[in-house]
Amino acid sequence: MTMPVPPGRRHGRIVRHYGVEVRLAFDDGDFLTVRVKRNSGHVVGDRVCWHGDRLERLERRTLLQRQDPFGKVRSLAANLDGLGIVLAPQPTTPVAFIERVLVAARSAAIAPFLLVNKADLAGSAVLAQQLRQQFGDTQPLLLVSALSGAGLTPLRDLLATLGCCALAGQSGVGKSALLNALCPGLDLQVGELAEGGQGGHTSSVSTLVDLASGGSLIDTPGFRDFAPVQIASAELPGWFPGFAELLHQRACRFRDCRHRQEPGCVIRQALADGSLSAERYGRYLALLDELEAAEQRQRGW
Structure with missing residues (x-):
């Protein structure tokens, strides 16, 4: 039950966003729902003063954003310490999606980790092994099941260690089901996979929940694409999976190397000797082209 809120300046955070209303959780334990403009810019996780x-809105430590297919920047959550990328045997998630979310998290100083949900389904262990081969051990990877509860204890421990985390992933991978499993009684709507294995959008709002085991968790609406924003094209190699590890071991001849045709390029050498796959290199070039095109538009070219 919501208690009456006394007047005066009060600090808290946004724990739910309804579009034209937000739910505030004050530091003293009270709650209040207030109206905001639809394009107010407030997001779940924001620290606020009422x-x-x-x-x-108070200053943010971190901000997770994405660019939608129409070029509009969408802010997803604020003041995050960690970001769980939720995956499943069905629906499958393109590798490019995972790489782009990793870039967005790393460049925003948010610690990413991978969650393979639906561990009770055939193919989950194989998927986890493939992800370890593709992304190494630069971020934690947990195999969990919202249905059976498998792996939830290590996940709770990780969330408590990190602090405030969000779950991101394509529709249908089970983000809301995981939140329900971690927070019994929350009862977020969970959808079924449509014909063809695609997920439906069941989460239309973002919700922040404090976990009894420590830390807090934000559920975000599902989406089928992800383009990182507020990252300069020159910075991309330092955040892109596989590239950062190579460049940490040895630097290219030129400091501003874009890893296209420049001589003395460590990335091109890795491509030639097979330690970097042509598929990953192609996805890097595609994202680099997008970022450079966006920069040109901003300059009015």
């Missing part, structure tokens, strides 16, 4: 009838 005074009178005014909602003031």
Whole structure:
């Protein structure tokens, strides 16, 4: 039950966003739902100050954003410490999606980790092994099941260690089901896979929940594509999976190397000797082209 909120300046955070309303959880334990403009810019996880009838957003430590297919920047969650990329045997998630979310998290100083959900389904162990081969041990990988509860204890321990985390992933991989399993009684809507193995959008709002075992978790709406924003094209190699590890071992001849045709390029050498796959290199070039095109548009070229 929501308690009456006394007047004056009060600090808290946004724990739910309804589009034109947000739910505030004050530091003293009270809650309040207030109206906001649809394009207010507030997101779940924001620290805020409420005074009178005014909602003031405080400085953010981190901000997770993505660019949608129409070029619009979408802010997903604020003040995150960790980001769980949820995957499943069905529906399958393109490798490019995982790489792009990893870039977005790393460049925003948010620690990423991989969650293979639906461990009770055939193919989950194989998927986990493939991910370890593709992404190494640069981020944690957990095999879990929202249905059976397998792997939830290590996940709770990781969330408690990190702090405030969000779950991101394509529709249908089971983000809401995982949140329900971690927080009994929450009862978020969970959808079924449509014909063809594609997930439906069941989460239309973001929700922040404090976990009894420590830390907090944000459920975000599912999406089928992800383009990182607010990262300069020149910075991309330092965040891109597989590239950062190679460049940490040895530097290219030129500091501003874009890894296309420049001489003395460590990445091109790795491509030639087979230690970097042509498929990953092609996905890097595709994202690099997108970032460079966006920069040109911003300059008015």
